Amino acid sequence: MSANDYGILVVEDDFRIADIHRAFIEQSEGFEVVAVARNGAEACEKMARHAAAIQLVLLDAYLPDVEGLELLWALRRDYVQVDIVMVTAAREVDTISEALRGGVFDYLIKPIEASRMQQMLARFRRERAALACRNEMSQAELDQVLSRAQPVDTGLASGRSLPKGIDRLTLRSVVEALKDARQPLAATQVAHAMGASRSTARRYLEFLVSVQVVDAELGYGDVGRPERRYRLQTDPNGWLEGL
Numbered sequence: 001m002s003a004n005d006y007g008i009l010v011v012e013d014d015f016r017i018a019d020i021h022r023a024f025i026e027q028s029e030g031f032e033v034v035a036v037a038r039n040g041a042e043a044c045e046k047m048a049r050h051a052a053a054i055q056l057v058l059l060d061a062y063l064p065d066v067e068g069l070e071l072l073w074a075l076r077r078d079y080v081q082v083d084i085v086m087v088t089a090a091r092e093v094d095t096i097s098e099a100l101r102g103g104v105f106d107y108l109i110k111p112i113e114a115s116r117m118q119q120m121l122a123r124f125r126r127e128r129a130a131l132a133c134r135n136e137m138s139q140a141e142l143d144q145v146l147s148r149a150q151p152v153d154t155g156l157a158s159g160r161s162l163p164k165g166i167d168r169l170t171l172r173s174v175v176e177a178l179k180d181a182r183q184p185l186a187a188t189q190v191a192h193a194m195g196a197s198r199s200t201a202r203r204y205l206e207f208l209v210s211v212q213v214v215d216a217e218l219g220y221g222d223v224g225r226p227e228r229r230y231r232l233q234t235d236p237n238g239w240l241e242g243l
Contacts, residue, residue, distance in 0.1 A: 006125065019045070055128070062088065072102045105124060168239070186219065
């Protein structure tokens with residue numbers, strides 16, 4: 001596990017669903033499943049053992065030895081640094097309401113799609129990064145971080161404003177690299193084409209994914225490790241205007 005990766009604990013009693021969650025997570029760069037727990041007792045034991053390595057818990061509401069909501073409150077009490085996402089078939093409003101009161105980062109209703117899981121993980125990574133690089137925030141910056149429920153803007157309108165850390169000149173370089181390619185590119189390939197670092201290329205690529213201009217898919221590198229590959233999905237010009 002890389003020092004920059006976010007560790008995840010999957011709490012799911014059905015091993016087949018747990019394997020699906022793991023496969024979805026492995027499609028998102030920067031995340032790794034640290035442990036899988038099949039019940040509440042295992043979840044508590046693995047949290048105690050791997051607390052320093054876990055930043056996110058995927059929690060089912062139906063577990064054989066404890067109610068998922070009861071475990072939610074226990075985790076919230078004992079591990080305040082960890083975010084929790086409910087991934088469950090529970091659709092009852094009472095369950096959803098209590099989970100929201102418990103401060104869940106997101107609530108995913110089974111069966112979930114890979115794109116919805118990746119959307120959640122991308123938002124988690126984006127929010128963690130935004131909070132980690134600042135000691136203070138203005139109201140406008142905080143509103144941007146907390147705008148979870150707002151629909152994603154595809155950026156097709158003229159002159160869309162860009163978030164802090166994203167400039168149009170570099171964004172254009174990323175877009176041009178993708179336009180020139182005949183197949184999806186990894187972040188390292190985009191970085192080489194635009195003459196920038198891999199971390200810079202990936203930051204811009206993930207921004208374009210978040211506004212649905214670029215699509216990310218799972219590919220495999222030279223050593224057989226999975227990596228995200230990117231291709232243009234929609235017209236990016238709305239985000240490039242103003243240069």
